[in-house]
Amino acid sequence: MANPNPEPAPLKLLKGRGEGRDSGGRPVKPDPGFRRVAPEPPFWLEGEALDEWQRVVPELARLDILKEGDAATLATYCEMWQTFVEATATLKREGMFIDARQGTLAHPAVAIQRNAAREVRGIAAHFGLTPSAEQALARGAADDDEGNPFD
Template sequence: MADRKAAEVHYLHGNPGNRPQGGKAKSLTGRPLPPADLEGEAFAEWSRIVSFLDKAGRIESIDHAALVVYCASWAAFNDARQALAKYGTLVEGRDGLLVKNPAAQIMKDSAAIMLNYGSKFGFTPRDRQNLGITSDPGEGDSFEKELAGL
């Protein structure tokens, strides 16, 4: 019988068979630090996401760049959402005619980036299932509760 790999080795190799993995993963390199110029809504999202991923043992310092992209996209999405709420879906164009608010395209582009990068960290139930991240029975989906509550 072959020797079993440590949980850390399984985590590094991923879960190509999408089988449930036993035990909680442990971060090998620790949480990344936010860039000095990250501020406002992007910094708030960084703090929220990194804090939770660190508790779950699902973050490494190498994740820095992906988290910066995700958090910057969240800030752009949020700014565009607020602009859309303030000015509406149609705005006056340069010819005086009504045109689609450019904030709608910014929201769409930012959402696509967030969904792409968020899937790497297991930010939706389907992503967690694909990554083999499970919660303890009886406590519900703690990952989702944490993401919603932070």
């Protein structure tokens, strides 16, 4: 079954085994040739979302994987991060449970936090921002392949 969310060629190459090859040794098709430039944050991005943009975009730009068209996906990632932070703050302030007619229930912010975390993880993986993706990039960026018995 094909991967429904393939990685961009630069990420495949960073994880790869050699010139123009992915981690499995297969040739990597070049990207369609988009102009690689970090997008500017949308004018409406603010607070924790803008802070997250300013944390991640310089690193992603350094990897040369960003293009102007990534602005919407990055903004969504940053907004979901802000939603996660706000839900977490609400839970710390108000607690995990509320009293209702039906009895004690989970605070609505629990579901908001959980859904935002899921979205953050999903989008982050597309940009190589998860710990496992970072480790794969670090392995791919290593210059010495002497320890790999399969090369």
